[in-house]
Amino acid sequence: MASALSSLETPCFVVDLKKVVENASRMRETCKSLNLQLRPHTKTHKTLEVAEIQTNGSKRCIAVSTLAEAEYFADNGFDDILLAYPITENKIKRCLALMEKLQLFHVMVSNNAGLDTLEKEVMRLPSGKKWSIMLEIDAGYGRTGFNWDSKEIEDAAVRIKKSEKMHLESLYIHCGNSYSIFNNSEKHAAQKDVISRSRSAQSRLKALNIECQVGTGSTPTCSLPLAENAFFAEFHPGNYIFYDYEQYLLGSCKQSSIACRVMTRVIDHKPDLNMILVDCGFTALSHDGMRQRPEDFCLIEGDSNLRLVGMSQEIGKIAAKEGELDCRNYPIGTILFIIPFHGCATAALHPTFYVHSGTEVQTTWTPVKGW
Template sequence: MATSNVGLRVDQLTTPAFLVDYAQVKANCNNMLETCNKMGVRLRAQTKTHKTIEGAELQTGGTKKCLVTSTLDESEFYADHGFDDILYGYPLIPFHMPRVTALTKRLEKFHVMVDSRLAVETLLETPPPSPKTWSVFLKVDCGNGRAGVWWEDEEGIELALSLSSASSRITFCGVYVHCGNTYHADDPKDVDVLRDENIERLLKFVERAKMRGVVCPTVGIGSTPSCRRPADTMKKLTELHPGNYAFLDVQQSTLGSCSLEDIACCVATRIIGHYPRRNQMLIDCGFTGLTKQGEGKMPSGYCVIKDHPNLKLCSMTQEIGFVETIKGKLDYAKYPVGTMLFLLPWHSCATAAMYPVYNVIQDGRVTAEWKPTRGW
């Protein structure tokens, strides 16, 4: 039988354990809400980093409105808990339609995202639940190279025209761009260049659509690296949709999105053995507790070991991590077996996905447990 960790001190937790600093998550969420408010744009918060009710409440400032999800499971999860105005931010295919129909019927506002002629034709051929229309965003690729119609191609304009001209069945909401290419930047200045390039390309697409008689009510971009480095160019938009900013991570710190102190999550692990012959220690967190993302990215290995800048997580098996020094010999007296270490993840979305329960920490104790939804 599962037992609750609420009330336990951090040092009483079974490890590895995923810890969430409540005060820091709240500060990160408030920061993004204030950023959007100052720029006069709407925040449509992406939930895929945490996938929890509590996190989404903080992201929306308690309104429980205006989210973007990455799975239909998330959309249904939030609908079940009183959230509305939800965008399923994933390319629509015909297989999705039964669940999309149910969500459209039950919510005041449920939106889908398309980037293909097949998706548009599917919506045109499928009657929406009365008295609703299908609420639709067009996904545009402005350089990320994932989903979306290429911003220069005429195909995107033709799809926008088809969507906007089918008003009896479709409400065309506008355009959506994920500027995920900012994650591949070499430094913060490159993030700024890519952010502005995405915005410039999107606005050119919107202007071309306008010349064909297509109005885009919503013009939105999103990625945490771009949105944590706001610029005046963003004031030309109507909506931002970042998500990782709620937790942040080491990767974000390398991109200029935050400092290590802003990271709101970590993995607690314990030292389980000393091996002086090879200048190593073992910890009870392997790749199933952290993931191997970040390999080759940092001198400290797969993560940053909080408050121990000379320690490196150099290798992992499924349940075990290998820790050594970056320079010099390990002083084992400083690290008795059983000592807790705290790992700041390279990518918090992936690490959070390893855990069915998040231990929410305030003043060194677990004050709540957040249980994310899982599945697709």
């Protein structure tokens, strides 16, 4: 039976189901209109329920950030899973077990050491299987991956093609700077740059008789209304399913599309300090964003004159941006909702997500933890 949001113990992470469904549907439509495959990333939520919504019930074609996620989804009927993380030797054993279980499991190779490791382990592959590889390119922004303009990427592709036990699934490029450009025309220009560099790498491989498509990730770039994005074969966004204050600032979403918040209660008044205290400390809200925006790193919903100015383990300090804060307007016990700067970082702090429709709690979701 549904209960009221206000009956929940605070702090807690609350997720608006309707907005999640809308965000999932909008990204699916974007992909459809660009004629590309959506491979949603599960790193933001790490729950079966959201992955089912993201895949529109198919449970096929997802990207994960940890082996713990890959195993959790594989154990629960998901398939066609990409471990979207540089492959290293310590991960091989569990990858092989995943290949036994799944029809399709892909790994990401970001450097020659990764390729060496896979090659060394071909004897242990399940019978009839090959390593399915996404080769990661760094478009010039210093993320993981082969430099887009290096000869290394061509050598790696040739090496994969020559091996009977490796398959080049695609190239993969992450627009690493998409989180630092707040101006729309600059963002479009940067993404066009990424596309032209990807196209260059793709052409150089084609000249070697290696045909391959290119996938990309990141919510800001996948949210761009850019016809040129049709160049890509796959989108791997993750954060879009919840969004957050940062994505709103980046122009990826409207504020009304943000599906996740931290619910907190006022626990004390400090009129001398012009502050109220709430039960939201750094175990409930990530410090993410505090370095970039110390005065404005999250939003107190519906009260634009309030700001969170500090947190200890279980206590948050809220002050007024302008003028005095009249504590009488916030009696002890008052519920406030905080929109996090980074939804992924804040979700990662919570063992349970409280899923609501309007002010009613419908259910809870339990994310998988660890690595």
